[in-house]
Amino acid sequence: MRDIVHLIGGSATAGTSGRTSDVFDPNTGQVQARVALASAADLDAAVANAVAAQPAWGATNPQRRARVMFAFKALVEAEMDSLAHMLSSEHGKVIADSRGDIQRGLEVIEFACGIPHLLKGEYTQGAGPGIDVYSMRQPLGVVAGITPFNFPAMIPMWMFGVAIACGNAFILKPSERDPSLPLRLGELMLEAGLPAGILNVVHGDKVAVDAILDHPDVKAVSFVGSSDIAHYVYRRGVAAGKRVQAMGGAKNHGVVLPDADMDQTVADLVGAAFGSAGERCMALPVVVPVGKATADELRERLLPEIAKLRLGVSTDLDAHYGPVVSAAHRERIESYIGMGVDDGAELVVDGRGFSLQGHEGGFFVGPTLFDYVKPHMQSYQDEIFGPVLQMVRAESLAEAISLPSKHQYGNGVAIFTRNGPAAREFAATVDVGMVGINVPIPVPVAYHSFGGWKRSAFGDTGIHGTEGVRFYTRLKTVTQRWPSLDAGAAVTDSSFVIPTMK
Incomplete structure (x- = not known):
């Protein structure tokens, strides 16, 4: 029997819980593998690795981060056939549909390759006398994604592609029903040059989900699944002070x-x-x-x-x-x-x-x-x-x-x-x-953003596109004034009134 384990800190690990879940072949109804289910301690270990690795990755210039995405895209394309068969064997969708699942995820990876442009801030020279103002978008730190069984390639790439390109470390908790493909994506990211600890793949059930939602070092959570669970994820995550986007069900x-x-x-x-x-x-x-x-x-x-x-x-x-x-x-x-x-x-x-x-x-x-x-x-x-x-x-x-x-x-x-x-x-x-x-499945292209309304989405940002960049970064605005180099320049008197441009 094949065992599917976690990817934590760049290494395969069975974890500490001792619990597993059966992975079926939907074509035959037979069990084909067992996947490890994480304990809260396993999640803690993944977050600890992410916390240790993220500062150096966040300080890596965006162009070098983009090169990892380019390399990852090439590796996935080279393995497209085997990845599609892996996906189909656990999900049940036909091979052509599995290829589409993977390709649609790669389109967001392509978008993430443009991260140097997407992270450019704004600049105003002369906003006031000798004053310039500029803004920058900085990574949140450690973020997480909880993804569903129906798109085990596309939705993880929708999430971790943008998040990691923005400089974050990422904890991926894929569906335990078809976990092999998400795990392989994590391995390919390492092969592409991603530092260990930046992408951790932790399999699990509600124990792992709650550990993600409660962990103080996880700053944001992206979720796709049923509406009831999406609402639960949103409420619990926000109560813990996290930024949350939770996509739910549909009746299109x-x-x-x-x-x-x-x-x-x-x-x-x-x-x-x-x-x-x-x-x-x-x-x-x-x-x-x-x-x-x-x-x-x-x-x-x-x-x-x-x-x-x-x-x-x-x-x-x-x-x-x-x-x-x-x-x-x-x-x-x-x-x-x-x-x-x-x-x-x-x-x-x-x-x-x-x-x-x-x-x-x-x-x-x-x-x-x-x-x-x-x-x-x-x-x-x-x-x-x-x-x-x-x-x-x-x-x-x-x-x-x-x-x-x-x-x-x-x-x-x-x-x-x-x-x-x-x-x-x-x-x-x-x-x-x-x-x-006249388009039956109106999923936006990668450089626009995906997101529904009402009970189909909780939170105020969409997945991927510029909305995704905003979700995985925070805005910092700098207002600067440099003193005159003239030693005899007059000193501006103190003001106790809020600064204005009047």
Whole structure:
């Protein structure tokens, strides 16, 4: 049995807790490894190493820090094939999707390579008589990231890439469900020239999470996961005096107007709803056709496309998606399908009980389609996080806008239309943080910032982009005046009034 350990201070360590968790192969349902679960003492050791290493790294000039990022990017690209297979074997997503997971993370690493420019401050000469003012952004010190199972490459790189480039040391607590890839990323950072102790990978459960949130030397925490846990992380971290950004769940809607390009819209919906088995916070699990004719046509066109979907093991190059991450998650998804039936929605395609020949123990869920879903239904209110598409019919654009706007989540939303004014109104008025116009999964590019609204995000900064740089640094502003070199210059009298530029 393979054992997965921590990376602390540049060295592999099993830790002190003696506790482990099983790592499954979702394709077969079999245990393939054991991952060590950290104790509070293990977390303390990681933070101590980070505290010792950070000052020298923070004092390293930004261009040299950027060179480590360049080297890391090259190493990841060289291992792309093996990393994708590693990811798929523990998560279950197909190889092509794993490559996308890694590549989307590398795009933020590319952004972090520009850190010398991003850390430039501002300067004003002559702000007052003989007075100049300038600002600088300095690292916080030791920061941490708690990342989810569904993007074990992308989200860690979204966090540690920017944080480390800014001069911080980083504690990464990845999901214990698919820990091998995050650990390998930590090893590759060392190979790229990162000093030991700057990136520590500590596996664990709530014990490790609470130790991060309570540790006085951890100055900031970034989190991605479910909304309930995000809220917990935010409250506990802020109470401990930390800067916290905590991204939660989602229930993204796709509004379809009568003038939409229906061929493209159907293709986009099928990919966004069922890709990666729906295990994405930016998946599109709710479609809102406007008008009966639009809804009827959309349903008729969706059915044959759903029927064409091929489920397979992660290494099946022809598969559209693979298994979900665990048996417990499969049961949860299927329970929500049953809940939708009980609440009165029409189950058009039922994905429960799917079995793949030769892989009967795998955690597979077939594609599912509901029609006539109503906003009061629990299966609509909650995030299912599986290959389930729900159709909520609307009579007008105003009603369609109100659905995502009133929902508890506000992560992403999309509209499909050829009508520019309608799209403009939608983007301006919908109460959601990320909007797509004829784009089904509107994840911002790396040099913009990712972040939802309402129960999809706690905290006031987004991940990566310039928001990420602000999150992992603090502003220092210097106001300076140099005395005249003329020995006979007059001395300015003391003033007991607040300085002004009057």
